[in-house]
Amino acid sequence: MHAGSPIDRRALGLALSRLANARVDEVLAMQHDGAVAAVPRIGLTGPPGAGKSSLGGRLALARTRTRRIGMLAIDPSSPRSGGAILGDRIRIDELEGAGELYVRSLASRSAADGLADNLPELLHAMERAGFDEIVVETVGVGQAEHAARSLVDTLVLVLDPGGGDAVQAMKAGIMELADVYVINKSDLSGAAQLAGEIRRVLQAFPPAAGAWRPPVLATSIRDAASIEVLSASIDAHQRWLREAGLEATRRVERARYRLRNLLERCVAETVVALPPGFFDEPLATQVDAALDRLAPSRRRARPHDPPTGKGDEP
Ligand SMILES: Nc1nc2c(ncn2[C@@H]2O[C@H](COP(=O)(O)OP(=O)(O)O)[C@@H](O)[C@H]2O)c(=O)[nH]1
Ligand SMILES: [Mg+2]
Structure with missing residues (x-):
């Protein structure tokens, strides 16, 4: 099903560990020559606790059926190194029959912006490793959404009905940034109301003719069908990017x-x-x-x- 040689997990793990804490001169010393084919990147951002890791793990799992997925979680709240996030959120038996999936979580060095200093380099290392697609989770606070926006093709903003920061987030202007809006924890009350609020805010920024119209989706990690809908929305956005000829622009960015x-x-x-x-x-x-x-x-x-x-x- 998958073209290309298997992912060298050990080499990738070492490279990510070294890059995560590297100074600029060390980063440059680790560069390889030769171009790397760009790989589609999906970003999940949003406030802590919205369910980005839970959702991202399930999304990645769903998408491994047809692709080799590498997932990188930059998470200031989980300073443990190694792939703790799958261990926490997904039972091993759920992984049976999954395609190739690599998950790595890294603590953010600059917790203030929720992004590792070397995130561009970490993503580049993931790209070199030979995945078909990369999923990256960052905590969306402050400037982090803007950084994530520059580094991924499809940006998913994950909010949850319990998170009072949602309205705050809109005011901070991040609403215009995402390609897909997700109200997670839709099994809890308040999800429909939050979705309505977000739709109203989005209507205040009507997209130009032919532009992408960001959908507002409700998901729950207990509802596999909702994860499939999210996955299909991401596919639709990636198709739109290709058809609009915007992939090259995003890569330059x-x-x-x-x-x-x-x-x-x-x-x-x-x-x-x-x-x-x-x-x-x-x-x-x-x-x-x-x-x-x-x-x-x-x-x-x-x-x-x-x-x-x-x-x-x-
Ligand atoms: N009820 C409910 N809880 C969820 C859902 N998604 C995540 N959670 C819980 O929310 C908490 C935070 O999830 P996590 O994935 O760590 O959030 P993150 O900080 O955004 O990565 C965990 O206890 C999850 O089990 C959901 O769809 N419904
Ligand atoms: Mg997380």
């Missing part, structure tokens, strides 16, 4: 985000290392001097620099 993320981290690493006396200088001098420090440190770290022929010898 990803590459841009990845580079920007690395450059911002270079800046952060440089600024953190500045000595206290540095800040006594006029601001313009500080900026120039900091930029001067940034560039040479990168050149020194670059392993493949051709020799300049002079100035290298003491």
Whole structure:
């Protein structure tokens, strides 16, 4: 059923562990040459406790019937390393007969934004491993949705009727970002009301002619059919992206985000290392001097620099 060689789980696990905590120079040292074919990426984001992990596990399980799925969960609330999320949420017997599924959860280093610093690199490593599709869970707080938006093709916002943050989330402007809205825990009361509220908010942002119309779905991890509907909506969105010719645009956006993320981290690493006396200088001098420090440190770290022929010898 699946083309390609089997996933090397051990090698992937090691690469993800190393990347999760890598500094910029370490990230760059781990890069391989050669292009990697882009793999469809599905993002699940939303407030803590909405059921992203539970839903994501079941969604991934449903989609393994026709694809090899790699799932990455960036979860500040579960600092355990390793694939704890399936162990927690899905019984082993549910995995019987599933296709190839790899699940890895990682604690977010910067818990504030719910995203691992190296998420673009982690996703790239997943892409290299040979999955047909990647599912990534991030906690949607603050700027995280915007980052997730840049890194995935189909973004699913998961809300639950008990989460009072839903209305807050709308105000923060994240409503326009998602491709699919999910009210999870629809077995609990309040789901229909929340779905109605969200539909009303969405109507205030009518999509342009021919644009994707984000569906608002109700799911429950106790209702397998609702997971199938979610899965079909994701397929529909991916089809729409292909037909609208937007895949290439999304990929450029990803590459841009990845580079920007690395450059911002270079800046952060440089600024953190500045000595206290540095800040006594006029601001313009500080900026120039900091930029001067940034560039040479990168050149020194670059392993493949051709020799300049002079100035290298003491
Ligand atoms: N009743 C009900 N509980 C759910 C559902 N989905 C998840 N949960 C529960 O909600 C809690 C949080 O789920 P989790 O997947 O960890 O949420 P996350 O923080 O968004 O990843 C867990 O106790 C789940 O068992 C659902 O559809 N219905
Ligand atoms: Mg989770």
